[in-house]
Amino acid sequence: MTIKAQFDHSNCADCPIRHRAVCARCDADELEALDAIKYYRSFEAGQTIIWSGDQMNFVGSVVSGIASLTQTMEDGRTQMVGLLLPSDFVGRPGRDVAPYDVQATTDVVMCCFRKKPFEELMDETPHIAHRLLQMTLDELDAAREWMLVLGRKTAREKIASLISIIARRDASIGQKGLSGQIVFDLPLTREAMADYLGLTLETVSRQISALKKDGLILLEGKRHVTIPDLGRLMEEAGDDSDGGFLV
Amino acid sequence: MTIKAQFDHSNCADCPIRHRAVCARCDADELEALDAIKYYRSFEAGQTIIWSGDQMNFVGSVVSGIASLTQTMEDGRTQMVGLLLPSDFVGRPGRDVAPYDVQATTDVVMCCFRKKPFEELMDETPHIAHRLLQMTLDELDAAREWMLVLGRKTAREKIASLISIIARRDASIGQKGLSGQIVFDLPLTREAMADYLGLTLETVSRQISALKKDGLILLEGKRHVTIPDLGRLMEEAGDDSDGGFLV
């Protein structure tokens, strides 16, 4: 598995997280140009940010919280097709209509750019287009890896995959417990996990209980997780134990 | 569903199919520059074009035949994550290692560009980067739609989805029978279909037989398919009957 690149902002005194998505080099002029067309929007947990089929007049990135991309069938079956974590980008320069719902899974703050000016800026600034291409290719790889999870893994492996992915993503910005333990809170309800994994929430609950019984994870309450040995969990996920990805 | 954009080459006297992938406007200078760094490679059905983890020193597009992108787990389970049809692009400017196997499903001819020169050309030619970004976004959408198929559809719906997708993709360049009938040959073995759909080949065979029994498709031999009513087949696939995608 490939781990999504973390951008090095250590040299960027004036590079707020809200521009990480489009700014890898933190060019001052670009930041200024981006600042000129940006605005913020907040959403409550559960709120739909964009409906599938809607006109999309902005692009943007997640500043805080978690948003999800969801496909829906006519009869109501749904499949989550992506998770957007802070610094992830939403939107399609060059296309007007949203291909899936975007929902706020937790409370979300987004930094938006009006689409027209953003596209113009992209035309003038090859660096932004390149940056966007790299990000899109990363997401494509991640989507394809997720296809393996959806198509071929058992329920137990799916849960183990999801938990270890969240753990690694979280751990890279969060706290690491002593002796390699990883401690974090699941940011998703059982139902959201089921939507992401192509399972039912009952199966998710059962498999989490099973992993807990087998000592692969420890649970305090329903959300607070400790992973004593990430390697073992990843074996359980059927992964060759290196790297990882999300979205 | 969104249909992958077909490029209009009606005005392009000198635009061979081999450049459709990177050339939307058919700029003469760009074509010349691309011509200078291109070469052709042929592969036999079943051959592996690129192994996961290999160094990739070229990018390119499929000229004829069908290639597939495949993920493999340690224990041998596999999941096809994309089909490459003529004019589709392979490769990752900016990344060296292939994230999955690329295999020739039928005999394949590819038009390749050495990666280094191609990347340099991309730097000088914003148009190519834009074009590539659009293509990658299209593929991302397609991958995400396929996640819905893998995660939530029944075996019967999966088969109906795959057949109607191939039919539409084929029909757009192939022959249309009278009275809206679509006639074509399945370019995939039952096993390859199973790999793409997250099923076993036995289930694929059974579901194809079932669709045939129900009159949704007609079969002559094992591969030659007639679809009397595409709308009905797409309903069976659980699709809101518009558009379609592939790869």
Add this chain to the structure above:
DNA sequence: GTTTCCACTTGATCTCCGTCAAAGCACCTA
């Protein structure tokens, strides 16, 4: 002609996961 091979079909059985149903638990309001 017949043998071999390979893709495919069909059948019998098993099992994992979905479905339906009930109950537990934390948190909020009154």
Add this chain to the structure above:
DNA sequence: TAGGTGCTTTGACGGAGATCAAGTGGAAAC
């Protein structure tokens, strides 16, 4: 304290699809 609400857990059961195992048919090889 009681009741409500939302999220979660657990149990019982059934079915869609996997697995194992023959068998078919058509084309190439001998």
